Amino acid sequence: MMSTIKFPFYIRLTFMVISMIGITYILYMGKSVLIPILMAFMIAVLILPIVDFLNSKLRLPNGLSATIAIILFLTVIIGILAFLSYEISDIGKDFAVIRKNINIFIIDIQHYIRSNFNISLWDQRKYIEDVTQDSFKKGKETIGTTLLSFANAILDLTLIPIYTFLILLYRTHFMVFLAKLFKKEYHTKLQEILRQIKGSIQSYISGLIFEMIAVSILTSIGLFFIGVKYFILLGIITGILNLIPYLGILIAGVLTVLSSLTGTPEVSLIVGVIVVNVFVQLIDNNILVPLIINTKVKINAFVSIIGIIIGGQIGGIAGMFLAIPVLAIIKIVFDKIDTAEPWGYLMGDNLPKAFKWRTNKSLQ
Structure with missing residues (x-):
């Protein structure tokens, strides 16, 4: 008859820490294999209700049901990608206008810096040229890595x-x-865990999709009212990039600012774009995330x-996206x-309102 060995707390804690390390x-060493499998697992759980419906209601074979789903x-x-590509091609037609407006905007900024900080235009241009040359040298060194990463993607x-x-x-x-x-x-406990x-993964991913749609709609409405030309496209891109923690909204903001220059180089429009993004993020972080995401994943x-940072270190953007469901x-x-x-x-x-240590008074 097998007996259970009970180790002291410090040994169990050591085993737990070693196991986590x-x-x-x-995960770090096998990220190239494990990350696609984890992504596939998330997608499989998301579309599993469709497969079950085709199996149970339409009596289709399991393989055929999975293929259809x-x-x-x-x-x-x-x-979605086709729509985005079509709309982005329209922005490409306005590339000459964007470049012209960017130059006008940069000149206005340079004059503002010269007037308020007494830095000459020559000094500003020299600094920009130095930074550009350094970036170009570093960019040449990372071209091979970028191409390899693209091939892996x-x-x-x-x-x-x-x-x-x-x-x-x-x-x-x-x-x-x-x-x-x-x-x-x-087995009963195993069934409950599974x-x-x-349920947690399906709720989390469906919550992310709802959040993405809400952010896209709110951003599109805001950009429409301030007069941005491609407000629908930029709203959808913002909603999609918002799925990437921290970095996504910054990338979306830069793209929106650049795309807004198809109409005018006025600083007021750029400020309006920034205000819209900040306002939508306040709604997202304080209303949508607590109601949609935090209620799904405790x-x-x-x-x-911490999990997102570690996930980013292990697997980049994909690791950041997978961090929350894995946790x-x-x-x-x-x-x-x-x-x-x-x-x-x-x-x-679930934070307790108060906590009191339970002590054995006989030991006092």
Whole structure:
């Protein structure tokens, strides 16, 4: 008869820390393989209701149901990309106007700096030339890396649909495998963990899609009222880039400012674009995220920020995007394991109103 060995707290804590370091190292070393699989897993969980509907209601085979669901998903993505490409081509026609307005805007800024900070135009131009030359030298050094990263991204985009199909096709096989890993008395808890993971990921991704749509609409309305020409396109781009934590909205803001120069180089329009982006972000961070995202994933802000930073260090933008759902899965597992439950509580956002230490008065 097997007996359970209970280790002291410091040994269990050491094992936990070593395990976390080991998992992080494995993720970093295998990121080129694991990140596409994780992305495919997220997509598979998202479209799983469609597959189940085609299986149960229309009585289609599992493979055919998965194929149809993936084709529908890819059709939506390709449709969005086609619309964006068509609209971006219109902006390309105004490139000469944008370049002219950028030059006018830069000249106005230079005159403002000369008038208020007593820095001559020659000194400003010399500084810009020096910075440009340094950037050009560094850019030449990173061209090979950029091309390699682009090639890897194309490869990932090809593999993700394949991985998604295989995950959907063999999902029952994987569940049987998990069931074989644990004794029968733990199957109920395992089923609960899998159910919560599926529900959490589906809710989180659907919440992100709703947030993306809301940010796109709000930004488009704001840009329309201040007179930006391509307000719909820029609103959609802002909503999509907003999915990338921290960096996305900055990139969207720069693109919006540049695109706004198709109409006029006036500083007032650029200020209006910045005000619209800041206002939408205030609504997003204080209303949409707490109501849509935080209610779906019970992860506190401190752990979320750390997870996003670590995810960015491991896998770049994709790692930042995957950080929150991965943390949600880890928290669900921790909550269901007695020895790891304190770590799950640490990751949660349910703050107690007050806390009092429970001490044994007989020891005093």
